[in-house]
Amino acid sequence: MPTSLAARLQGHDMASAERPVSGPVAELGVRLRSRLPGDRRFGAPIQAWYPVVRASRSRGVSRVRLHDEWIDLPGAKGETPGLTNCGRWRLTERFGLVWACPAGSAAPPDLPSPPGAPLTLIAYSEAPARADYDQAVLGLLDPAHVPMIHDSWWWRSQARRTKTKAYTPSPFGFTAVAADAFASTPAYDLVSTDRKVTIEFRLPSIRLERVTARDFDLINLTTVTPLADGEVVLRNLILCSAGALRFAMPMLSALGRTFLRQDIAILERLEGRSPHLPLVFAGDPDRPSAFYFASKAALSKAQREDGDYRNPVAPEVLKWVT
Secondary structure, three states: OOHHHHHHHHOOOOOEOOOOOOHHHHHHHHHHHOOOOOOOOOOOOOOOOEEEEEHHHHHHOOEEEEOOEEEEOHHHHOOOOOOEEEOOEEEEEEOOEEEEEEOOOOOOOOOOOOOOOOOEEEEEEEEEEEOOHHHHHHOOOOHHHHHHHOOOOOOOOOOOOEEEEEEEEEOOEEEEEEOOOOOOOHHHHHOOOOOEEEEEEEOOOEEEEEEEEOOEEEEEEEEEEEEEOOEEEEEEEEEEOOHHHHHHHHHHHHHHHHHHHHHHHHHHHHOOOHHHOOOOOOOHHHHHHHHHHHHHHHHHHHHHOOOOOOOOOOOEEEEEEO
């Protein structure tokens, strides 16, 4: 969610680098603000790949919901979901999840590539929410909400520091690379202080965090799936090269659920109010949110006109205090 909105709801102020927004992102902001207050957000969720169920549980699930439609899963009959067609829907499996996409979708974004070497699942959590889809996706992007919402002792340091990240366009979105030692969660200090952290956002609603260090690899995947208007499911899973951590899966999954519920608490406070609130981009912390709306608009246009997707994001270095 935009910085000013999160701060207002939590009763905090957030220091951010104020600078004018220009280019395609600024033009998009003008169009969004020109919408009537009663409009239900800024366009429907994109027709694309969304996770609908955990692959290991798909045989026990007969139907799932996406875009307010029910999908019958072939896995419920003992079949392997794999790459298959399912009536009007396509199904595939990636990162231990079954993903669905309407068969008639025009040029849906590709899913991120799975890791080259096998990794062990060490955490999985999911939680439904009564929330606006776009607001839920912004929760994957907005760095300024972290110290106000994700304040668990095991997640962040109490000391606030200036963080610097370099953003570059990547397939169907953008990727951030930590440019200083403080630009990632202190929990990763348990892994190594000499590490590389990249965070890729890919349309429609995929946040893929990769942590690499000497003899260590970790993938932290978070997604938002639109069940129906005003209903979403947030999912998070962590894959790791340290196989011994699988024994900590119950604890790590419980922590993941706590993390998701912290986001859901603020999303449900926004539900019903967000369509009537102005969208304000306030400096560097809100640039990723602006990138998202510009990227989504560009893909929607490409699908509508049966053209090529042109990424509107330009390389940029962003700083904020959290």
